[in-house]
Amino acid sequence: MSELAFAENSTATNETVETIKDKALDLQEVSILYSGNPAVKKVSCYFMRNKITSIIGPSGCGKSTLLRALNRMNDFIHGVTLEGKIMFASEDLYGPEVDPVEVRRRIGMVFQKPNPFPKSIYNNIAWAPGINGFEGSKDELVEHSLKQAALWDEVKDRLHDSALNLSGGQQQRLCIARALAMDPEILLMDEPCSALDPISTAHIEDLLFDLKSRYTIVIVTHNMHQASRISDYTAFMEMGHLIEFGETEQVFTKPLVKRTEEYVTGRFG
């Protein structure tokens, strides 16, 4: 833990004083264990409202595990336990009375590989609001979600075709639209561009810029350039530890920890 460095700690006196209210999620000494073996070790950090935070680090550093803990997707893996607290507003996501289904309704997720349902484009989006008691116009919801995901113009004439006929990049934007249709407060993205070509990647990065005015976004990425391009905050993890966390510009240009500098400049990892 001595390695952990917060840029904010050193600049706490200037104007970037963040109140608890601005933190969409606040992690307090979070450890995640697979059958007793820690994959994430005492991580404390926070994700600011309406900002994009990247989590970077070498493969196996625990960044995806940490991300999946944020909407309780690790519940489906046998033997995973979590210690510490993840505060969502004033509630601990892992509190005894928390309904994980409700958590996932409010904290959406987009996965590494596009995973549209084998249903029509329309039903991919309308399905989840439908089972959750959405009462407005589904047509409007579908159109609005697809527009937000910058996919509307490409699919508006074939909404009832199978989603599986879309290209990989389109499928991924459909998955984003599907998550947005639930109107989540936070959007988690697990390497959303790793299976896509550069043009589709650029599409999605543009999209994230537009979305952050409405959503809090946490993105795990392998791509350092992507992290520096799109995110406001960056967390660097290694071997389950959070090594450095701060504003992206500071982490990439004036890292406080040598390991971070070596990693972001590509000298290792």
Add this chain to the structure above:
Amino acid sequence: MAEAANQSIKKSGRRFGESCIISWLTVCAAVSVITTAAIIGLLLKESLVFFENVSPADFFFGTSWVPILKPSSYGVLPLVWGTLQVTIGAAIVAIPLGLACAIYLSEYASPKMRAYIKPVLELLAGIPTIVYGYFALTFVTPILRSIFPDVQVFNSLSAAIVVGIMILPMIATLSDNALRAVPESLRQGAYALGATSYEVTTKVVVPAGLSGVMASFLLAISRAIGETMAVTIAAGQTPNLSLSMFESIQTMTAYIVQVSLGDTPAGGIAYQTLFAVGGLLFIITLLINIVSQLVLSKYREVYE
């Protein structure tokens, strides 16, 4: 190395041995094809002899089946109806239970629970069908008779119930495979949208695996149609067009058993009926198997 370089690259005896083995394996594979062709040929030939004596219209649409006594009548509908009664009844028993069992195994059961249930299902599938027949006659029928006094000793209801139990493992196992073939990423995607396990199962997993599940139903139904010993013992030997499942009936297979027992002289019309009924049975199950293959091949294209 030098030695190897001196060896000839011409074919040696070892290669000849290998081609012998390949030929032998080809012959083995051909046996099943030849057998099928021979069965079709035999059924066709003998059925043609039958249809020289009995018009196809009388056979397919006649409502009375009296093949051995005089005056004889060769309307196959009572036998088809008996088979249908047992098959539909069995499907009503086995499809909901089998699907529920498959959903439990694939979506809810812990690996430990699966390890217990799978072998039990396989055991159920391995019980000789004649045992099911006696189970129906000596266990199921008395229970039915205590509930419904009208139930005859031989009745299609108890036959349908035990045939349903018999095909349940087939539906459970094949549907379980179909559901487990649905990619995990679809479940994760649905859970991440705030769906409950029940919603994920019924609205994403089962629809995605539906063609495999449907194919399992069809294969099980085809098995129920061809089922012989249990229905012969439990349902009796009375060709019957009645709607009631409390009465004795005769299925197509049970009729074949009756004729094959030996009282029927070879070469007569009664003997020929064996092939006509057998041929009809063969065509019905063949059609169902073809349909289920078509359903299955559609299923392979679903996800990507």
